[in-house]
Amino acid sequence: MNYQQILQEISNEVSTFPNTGEVANYIPELAKVDPKKFGIHLTTVNNEHFAIGDSEDRFSIQSISKVFTVAMAFSLLGDQLWKRVGVEPSGNPFNSIVQLEYENGIPRNPFVNAGALVVVDVLLSELKDAERDLFAFVQSLTGVSDITYNPIVAQSEKETGYLNVAFVNMMKAKGNIENDADEILDFYYKQCSIEMNCRELACAFLHFGENGKAYDHAGFRLTKSQVKRINALMLSCGFYDESGHFAFKVGLAGKSGVGGGIAALYPEEFAVAVWSPKLNKKGNSVRGFNSLELLTTKTGASLF
Amino acid sequence: MNYQQILQEISNEVSTFPNTGEVANYIPELAKVDPKKFGIHLTTVNNEHFAIGDSEDRFSIQSISKVFTVAMAFSLLGDQLWKRVGVEPSGNPFNSIVQLEYENGIPRNPFVNAGALVVVDVLLSELKDAERDLFAFVQSLTGVSDITYNPIVAQSEKETGYLNVAFVNMMKAKGNIENDADEILDFYYKQCSIEMNCRELACAFLHFGENGKAYDHAGFRLTKSQVKRINALMLSCGFYDESGHFAFKVGLAGKSGVGGGIAALYPEEFAVAVWSPKLNKKGNSVRGFNSLELLTTKTGASLF
Amino acid sequence: MNYQQILQEISNEVSTFPNTGEVANYIPELAKVDPKKFGIHLTTVNNEHFAIGDSEDRFSIQSISKVFTVAMAFSLLGDQLWKRVGVEPSGNPFNSIVQLEYENGIPRNPFVNAGALVVVDVLLSELKDAERDLFAFVQSLTGVSDITYNPIVAQSEKETGYLNVAFVNMMKAKGNIENDADEILDFYYKQCSIEMNCRELACAFLHFGENGKAYDHAGFRLTKSQVKRINALMLSCGFYDESGHFAFKVGLAGKSGVGGGIAALYPEEFAVAVWSPKLNKKGNSVRGFNSLELLTTKTGASLF
Amino acid sequence: MNYQQILQEISNEVSTFPNTGEVANYIPELAKVDPKKFGIHLTTVNNEHFAIGDSEDRFSIQSISKVFTVAMAFSLLGDQLWKRVGVEPSGNPFNSIVQLEYENGIPRNPFVNAGALVVVDVLLSELKDAERDLFAFVQSLTGVSDITYNPIVAQSEKETGYLNVAFVNMMKAKGNIENDADEILDFYYKQCSIEMNCRELACAFLHFGENGKAYDHAGFRLTKSQVKRINALMLSCGFYDESGHFAFKVGLAGKSGVGGGIAALYPEEFAVAVWSPKLNKKGNSVRGFNSLELLTTKTGASLF
Numbered sequence A, B, C, D: 001m002n003y004q005q006i007l008q009e010i011s012n013e014v015s016t017f018p019n020t021g022e023v024a025n026y027i028p029e030l031a032k033v034d035p036k037k038f039g040i041h042l043t044t045v046n047n048e049h050f051a052i053g054d055s056e057d058r059f060s061i062q063s064i065s066k067v068f069t070v071a072m073a074f075s076l077l078g079d080q081l082w083k084r085v086g087v088e089p090s091g092n093p094f095n096s097i098v099q100l101e102y103e104n105g106i107p108r109n110p111f112v113n114a115g116a117l118v119v120v121d122v123l124l125s126e127l128k129d130a131e132r133d134l135f136a137f138v139q140s141l142t143g144v145s146d147i148t149y150n151p152i153v154a155q156s157e158k159e160t161g162y163l164n165v166a167f168v169n170m171m172k173a174k175g176n177i178e179n180d181a182d183e184i185l186d187f188y189y190k191q192c193s194i195e196m197n198c199r200e201l202a203c204a205f206l207h208f209g210e211n212g213k214a215y216d217h218a219g220f221r222l223t224k225s226q227v228k229r230i231n232a233l234m235l236s237c238g239f240y241d242e243s244g245h246f247a248f249k250v251g252l253a254g255k256s257g258v259g260g261g262i263a264a265l266y267p268e269e270f271a272v273a274v275w276s277p278k279l280n281k282k283g284n285s286v287r288g289f290n291s292l293e294l295l296t297t298k299t300g301a302s303l304f
Helices: A003-016 A062-083 A098-102 A113-126 A130-142 A151-160 A162-173 A181-192 A198-209 A224-237 A240-249 A286-299 B003-016 B062-083 B098-102 B113-126 B130-142 B151-160 B162-173 B181-192 B198-209 B224-237 B240-249 B286-299 C003-016 C062-083 C098-102 C113-126 C130-142 C151-160 C162-173 C181-192 C198-209 C224-237 C240-249 C286-299 D003-016 D062-083 D098-102 D113-126 D130-142 D151-160 D162-173 D181-192 D198-209 D224-237 D240-249 D286-299
Strands: A039-044 A049-053 A215-217 A220-222 A253-256 A261-266 A270-275 B039-044 B049-053 B215-217 B220-222 B253-256 B261-266 B270-275 C039-044 C049-053 C215-217 C220-222 C253-256 C261-266 C270-275 D039-044 D049-053 D215-217 D220-222 D253-256 D261-266 D270-275
Touching: A003 A039, A003 A049, A003 A286, A039 A198, A049 A198, A062 A113, A062 A130, A062 A181, A062 A198, A062 A220, A062 A224, A062 A253, A062 A261, A098 A162, A098 D098, A113 A130, A113 A162, A113 A181, A130 A181, A130 A198, A130 A215, A151 A181, A162 A181, A162 D162, A198 A224, A198 A261, A198 A270, A215 A224, A220 A224, A224 A240, A224 A253, A224 B224, A224 B240, A240 A286, A240 B224, A253 A286, A261 A286, A270 A286, B003 B039, B003 B049, B003 B286, B039 B198, B049 B198, B062 B113, B062 B130, B062 B181, B062 B198, B062 B220, B062 B224, B062 B253, B062 B261, B098 B162, B098 C098, B113 B130, B113 B162, B113 B181, B130 B181, B130 B198, B130 B215, B151 B181, B162 B181, B162 C162, B198 B224, B198 B261, B198 B270, B215 B224, B220 B224, B224 B240, B224 B253, B240 B286, B253 B286, B261 B286, B270 B286, C003 C039, C003 C049, C003 C286, C039 C198, C049 C198, C062 C113, C062 C130, C062 C181, C062 C198, C062 C220, C062 C224, C062 C253, C062 C261, C098 C162, C113 C130, C113 C162, C113 C181, C130 C181, C130 C198, C130 C215, C151 C181, C162 C181, C198 C224, C198 C261, C198 C270, C215 C224, C220 C224, C224 C240, C224 C253, C224 D224, C224 D240, C240 C286, C240 D224, C253 C286, C261 C286, C270 C286, D003 D039, D003 D049, D003 D286, D039 D198, D049 D198, D062 D113, D062 D130, D062 D181, D062 D198, D062 D220, D062 D224, D062 D253, D062 D261, D098 D162, D113 D130, D113 D162, D113 D181, D130 D181, D130 D198, D130 D215, D151 D181, D162 D181, D198 D224, D198 D261, D198 D270, D215 D224, D220 D224, D224 D240, D224 D253, D240 D286, D253 D286, D261 D286, D270 D286
Parallel strands: none
Antiparallel strands: A039 A049, A039 A270, A215 A220, A253 A261, A261 A270, B039 B049, B039 B270, B215 B220, B253 B261, B261 B270, C039 C049, C039 C270, C215 C220, C253 C261, C261 C270, D039 D049, D039 D270, D215 D220, D253 D261, D261 D270
16 A cells, blocks of 8 residues: 555645634643644554654644553553443533533543543552653653653643533542542643654554554553453544544544544554644544545545 | 354353343333343355354344444435434433434434434435335345234334334424324334344345445445445444443444344454343343354454 | 503503514414514402503413413312422423433423423313313303314414424323323314413403412312412413523513413402513513513512 | 411421431531421511520521522622523522533522522622621621631531532633632632521521612612512522422422521511421421421411
8 A cells, every 4th residue: 555645645635625623722822833734644563654744743632642541541450440431422522511410420431521530530549650650651652752741731721621620520529539639630731731743643553553462561551452442442432522423434443632633543554643733613633534534535444 | 263163152151141131121022022032143254154042033123224224325315314314422322302402303323213213214205115125125135035024013112102203203393304203103113123033134234344345235325435334333323322332342333123133243254143132221132242242352353 | 559551651661672582483373473462451359450552352372371271280180280290490491302301201390381281181181071171261260251262273283293292202101191192282282272362361360369269260179279389380480491580570470472472460469461472582472571570660569 | 477376386297297308418517417406486577586496506507698698799780690690490409510511601590509609709709808798798687796607617518519619610611700719619618607596597588578678788788679589589499499399389488508497588577497407309408398388378478
C-alpha cells in the first residue's frame, strides 16, 4: 500500500473543503492555536513511517490522554476497574452530568470527563507518584523522553473548569471518589495538557494494535485481551456522542481531543494520528474526521 | 481451527453455569418456549458448517430481523436513510421514548424499536409489496424457501404492543412517519415473529462478512462499504444499552433478539448463531452472550 | 368594588399592548378564530355580573374542561383517584411523555394531557353514560341547557392527535388504562371541544369558590374540602409549566385552555373568565394572563 | 377560635400515629437530635400566642431560612432577581442537578438548593456584610436578639456538602454565579444552621401574612405585592417535589426544613411553626405535615 501517496491525496482533498468548525475556545490558551494547522503521521507494524503537513508540531492532546490513563488503571485493577466506571456509550455529550445523578455516580465510560476523573482517582490511590508514572508510561510508548505538559494550559483549564469540579463533587457525593477533589483535578489538567505531535501519538497508539506482542510499558502490563478491550472502548465511546458516526464512517478504534487531534489504529497494520484544530459541534476535529474517513475509504482498512 | 471441538467445549462449559435469567414473558406465546433449549451453528467463508445442541430448532428471531430490514432500507435509500434514523447508540433501553421527544422524533439508531419502526415505514413507502420482498430477501440470504413468520406470535405481540403504538404515534406527531400506524405495526410484528434456526441465521449473517464479494439478494444491492457500515451499526448498537459490553467482552458485530437468539460475524472468517431463551435484564440471551465470549476467547477472533 | 370600571380599565390597558403570541394552530379548526377577540365576564357570590367585549361569544374551552372532569372523577372515587393520577406540578410541558416512562405511567396531575386521559378512563369505567353525565354536570353548573361540543373541532383534534394516542398507549403499557384507547380519545376530544362563553365559564367556576355551600350538581357531590383541593390543584398545576408564574403574578386558582380562555376564582368573592385567542409559548392566553394580573393588582384580590 | 384546644387535639391525635420516617442523617450533627421532639407555636395577627410541646426548643431551621434570604434578595433586586432564578416548581427533588444542565444554570426556584445558592450569590454581591444583615433581618422579624447559627452543624454540612459544590460549579460554568464558590457555600451553611424555636419561627412568618401593613425590617423593604409573591412561591415550591401535596392537603403557604421544622401562614389570621425531626422520603417532617393538615381541617383555614 502506497501510504505516502494516500496521505498526499487526503491532504489535497481535505484542503479543497471549506475549513469549517471552531477552534476550542473555552480554554483561552487553546484558542490561540493557528486554525490552518494540519498534519498526519501513519506508522505501520513494520516500522514504516509516512507523514504530511504539520505532523512534527506538538499540540495539546487533551482527551486523547484518556487512553493512556485508562490503560494504566486497567493494568492496575484489572476488571475491578469496571465497578467504578462503565464500558457503555453514554448517548450524551462528554460534559453531561445527568447520568451521574441517575446512575449512582458511576460514569458510563472512561472517555467522558467524569469517567476520566474516576480513572485519575484510581491512579492516585494505587500509585505512589502517579504523575511520574504517567510520563514514564508515555515515554515508554513513544520512545521519546521530553514529552511533558503545558503548565499554562493546565492552569487555564483549572481556572475555567467549573464543570469538572461539579463532576468530581457529584461523584464524591455518591461515594465514587476517594481522593481530594483538588488533587484529582490538578492531575487531570496535567494529563489533558500533555503536548505531543502526530508522530509521537501514532507511535504510542501502534502498541494498542500489536495484538500478538507482549505488552509491558514502564511496568504497566496489559494482556492481549485487555488491549483488545481498550480498542473496543475506543470504538464504542471514543468520540463522545459521535462515536457511532465514527464507527459507521471510519470503522477504526480511535480517540479524539479538543486540541484537534485524533489518534486511531488498524490492528496488526498501522496506527495514525491527525491534527487539525477546528472542531465540529460534538468536539471532534472536522478535518481529522474527514481525513480518517478518506484513509479507510482509500485503503479499505476497517475493523468490519 | 477445530471449531467443532470449540463448540463442544463451549457447550460443556456453559452447561456448568446456573441457567439464570428469564424467558421473555411480555409476549405470552414466547413465554411457552422450553428454557433449557441451547444450540449453536457456525459457518465459515469456506462453507464449512459446525453445530451443536438444538441448532436445527426454529425460534422467534425477534429483533435480529432488524438487520434484514435495515439492510433493505439502506439499499433502497442509500445515505438518505440516515436523515430519518441515526447511527448512534442510544444509551437507553430499547423501549425508551424519552429521546424521541427531545430529538424531534428521529430515533437514535435502527435497532431500537422506534428506529426499526421508521425502517418499516421506509419499506412500506418504497416497495409495492414489502412483505413479499422481505421474505424473498431472507430466502436469498439463507437459500431456504420455507422461512415464514408465526401468526400467533405476531397477533400476540400486536395485542400487547402498546409501547410500539406510542412510538409510532410520537414519531408521527413529530413528522417522521408517512404510513398508517396499523400497517406499520402489522408489518413490524410479522418481521419480529419470523422463525429461523441457528443454521439459517448463521448462513444469512455470513453474507455480511464476505467483504470482497458482490452483495445482491433478491434485488437489494449493497456495496462493500454499506455492508461494513451495517456491521459497524451492529457493533455500536446491536445489543441495546449493553452494546458496549458486547463489544468489550465479545468484540464481534452482532444482533440479539428477545427470542433468545444472537447472530454475530467475524468478517472474512465466519458467522455464528446461538440460541438460549433465558434473557438478562437488558433483554439479551445470557448463555448466548456467554457462549460468544467463550468463542472469541478460545479462537482469538475479535474485530480488535 | 366597582368591577365594571375595573374591567373597562383592563380592556383599555390591554388594548395598548401589542397583540403578541400565536393562535393555536396545531388544530386546523382552532386556527380559524379571529385573533382580535377579547372578552371578560366576572360574577360575584352575590350574583352580580360584569362583562366587557366579546364575553358572549362561545369559544373552544379545551383544557378548561379538565376541571369539570376531574371534579366528576373526584366525586366518584374520592381519594382513590390519586392512586391513578398525582397532585404535583410536572415541571414539564403539558405534552411531555418523559415522566410517564420514568414514573410507571402515573401522570403527575389531572391537568397535563396524560392525566386528563386517565380521568376520562375513570369516568368511562364508573359511569354508564359518561358523555350524557358530563353535559348534565356542565348544565347544572351553568344553568344553561344548550352547551355542547363542536364535532368539527373534535374530529380535527382526533385526526392530528398522535401524541395523545402515544400517551394513552404508554399508560396502557404501564397498566394505568382500563378502557379502549379509541373510546377514551373520542370522549376526550368531545370534552376539549366544548364551546362556552365567558359568562358561562364564570358561572360554572363560581361554584368552586362558594366554600360554605353544599356542592351537588347532577348527582356529583363534592365536600367543601374536596372543592378546596380542586382549587389547590388549579393553583399548583393549572397553567402547565407556567403554573408558578400564574400563582406568582396573579395569585388565583385558575385553568387555561389553548382556545385562549382562562377561568379563575377568588373564593367567597368572585369568579372570572377571560378570552383572547393568542397564546404564549407555554400555551396560555397572553392577554388573558395580562388581564388577570391587572385584575388582582387593581382589586387586591389574591389568595395570598 | 379556640386555638389552644385545637393544638392540644392535634398533639393528642398525632401522638397516636406511629412515629415513622427518619431523622436527617446526611449531616452527622443533625442525626443526634431526639426523634421524639414535638412542638407547635401559633401566633395570630392580634398578637395572641398558643403553644404546645417542645415549642421553646431551638432546632436547626435548615431550608426554612431560604424564605428569609429570598425576601432580602427580592427587596434588593426587585423583579431583576427572577432573571437569575425562576418561580416555577421543579418537579424534581431539591438536590437534582438535571434541570441546571438543561436550563442554562437557571434554577427553577429559590427553594431548591441551587436556587438558594444563587440567592446567596446575590446577597454577597449586593451587601457589604451579608452575614450581619441576615441576622439583623431575622432579629427584626422575631424581636429576638440572640438567634445565631450552630458552627458545628455548619462545619458538618460543609464537610459533606459535595452536591452543593457541584451545584455552584455547574452554575458558575453556565455563567450564573458571580462570587467565589467557597464564600457562597460558607454563607449558605451558616444560613442553614441557624437555630430557632417554634415561637420565633411563627413570629417571623407572621410578618409575611400581614398584608395590610408596611413591611420594612432592618432596611429590607418589601411591598404588599412582593410579600404576596413570596407566599405564592412558598405554596408552589416550598416543599420540594411534595409541594403539590402540601397545597392539596394543607392549603397554606409554608416552608419546610430537614431539621424537621415547618413554618406556614394563613394571611391576615395566623402564622404557625411545627417541629418534629422525623422526615418522609421527600425530606419533609412527617408529623409536621400531619399536624398542619389537622390544623386546617379543624380550623377551616385554607387559602382556597
